[in-house]
Amino acid sequence: MSSASDVVDGCAVRVVDREKVALVTAAMPETDTVTDLAHVFGLLSDPGRLRIIVALLEGGEMCVCDIAAACGHSESGVSHALRLLRAHRVVRVRRAGRMAYYRLDDSHVRLLLDLALAHAGHRGEGS
Template identity: 70%
Template sequence: MAAIQRALPSEECVQNLAHVFGLLADPGRLRLISALLEGGEMCVCDLAAATGQSMSAASHALRLLRADRVVKVRRAGRMAYYRLADSHVRMLFDLAITHIGHEDGERGDD
């Protein structure tokens, strides 16, 4: 069977991919994303409690995720409510979970 030819990504694309994967490589940030997947829109205090992080650590991680458009914020008075920016984040998360869940026998030849 012939392999499907796919154009190699540009250097800029490779750098952007590396940045996104690096951002998502932190367990604390992944816990926040997971909590948002489960709970929808949440404030920092609820996210911190749900993930076992301090409010300061959760706030810092959310600032990074917001800067790279992984989460969005809605302000209501002094409160800030965070949610995932779009469905692509859920897709990345779900695909990664599916990938790591494969049995050795199900993986293609190396």
């Protein structure tokens, strides 16, 4: 027996729009691209790593010590998180002697974060 919520979450009548499906299928990114994107979103799903990314969004280029202090994390924890973020091209590093300075990899990462923060800040629109 189906409930009213089943109809809201699914189609009451199953009809496939073949033209629309073909259009969407043609525009679908390659499997490797989707997998890479899922990894990036997975990295962003961790609150600790997200704090680090937001710190870099607000502070620009920062050393590990400053990031740790700003986020309230240990330096070793921040270093580990930065290693993961760097492997997935979310951040990049610049070395100056014994210091390592991190920043967001490119403007796409900044745009993604700005949009995500704007989305998180609005409530009830289009619900």
